């Protein structure tokens with residue numbers, strides 16, 4: 001049982017699913033007086049055993065703390081819970097760690113402002129067992145004053161780390177989306193590579209260190225590509241886009257010849273072909289951003 005440090009900011013955690021439990025337990029361990037509420041009240045029991053105060057109602061939970069952290073399944077659930085009690089948020093900081101889109105974050109910020117609450121939108125880059133460690137360097141967007149006011153409590157969730165991205169409430173979910181796009185592209189590429197090598201009975205464990213090294217090489221290119229994107233100028237750094245597209249063609253053929261799914265290299269090649277058709281072939285690979293900035297054209 002943790003004895004709360006009354007000098008520390010009281011925190012309320014609404015939503016005690018897997019993530020909410022981890023958030024509340026971490027606030028408790030770091031000494032914050034912690035009030036908890038969950039639709040299914042039985043889930044509060046392990047936290048109460050650790051020193052949390054169970055609120056009788058959601059209204060009482062909100063009233064208990066200047067910082068209200070919400071982590072439920074989605075924004076619909078969050079609005080369903082909070083809208084009937086919106087008036088009670090006046091003067092509080094609402095930190096929403098529920099996953100959603102940038103537009104949902106911006107709309108929720110406007111709604112919170114109408115009810116006198118400062119709104120921070122957060123995205124969690126960790127699983128529940130990472131909360132309370134540096135892996136949980138949660139990113140926040142919204143008013144800097146709210147982040148600074150409650151920085152100590154918010155940093156407790158990341159073992160002293162939390163990152164403020166800026167005033168635009170949509171930034172946290174946009175950074176999360178950008179990171180997920182990168183993650184799935186990397187993982188799909190790894191799985192496709194493992195499938196190709198598997199046709200020669202090469203085990204994925206043999207491929208993993210080679211893939212890791214390849215990622216480090218490509219990771220080293222990112223800063224240079226980023227500068228090109230920001231400058232909107234794409235001189236050839238390693239190979240021209242036309243050379244890349246020719247290699248994509250080889251990858252499509254190799255995949256098809258080996259009887260491996262060729263959708264991924266075909267997707268890369270179709271983007272590359274469109275870039276060549278738009279006259280970008282003599283530039284560097286980052287010129288593809290010009291296609292990715294706009295919706296895909298649908299070819300019947």
Ligand SMILES: NC(=O)c1ccc[n+]([C@@H]2O[C@H](COP(=O)([O-])OP(=O)(O)OC[C@H]3O[C@@H](n4cnc5c(N)ncnc54)[C@H](OP(=O)(O)O)[C@@H]3O)[C@@H](O)[C@H]2O)c1
Pocket residue numbers: 015016017018019020038039040043071072073074076077080081097098099100124125126127128
């Ligand atoms: N778990 C992860 O690894 C992870 C990582 C990063 C971000 N997140 C995000 O964190 C959020 C919560 O995830 P989780 O893993 O904690 O999910 P979870 O274990 O399924 O818990 C969902 C929570 O939402 C509550 N809830 C759902 N619908 C509700 C409604 N209509 N009214 C009131 N409460 C409602 C549930 O209450 P009951 O207990 O009453 O059902 C429960 O407290 C999600 O947005 C998720 O994307 C999770």
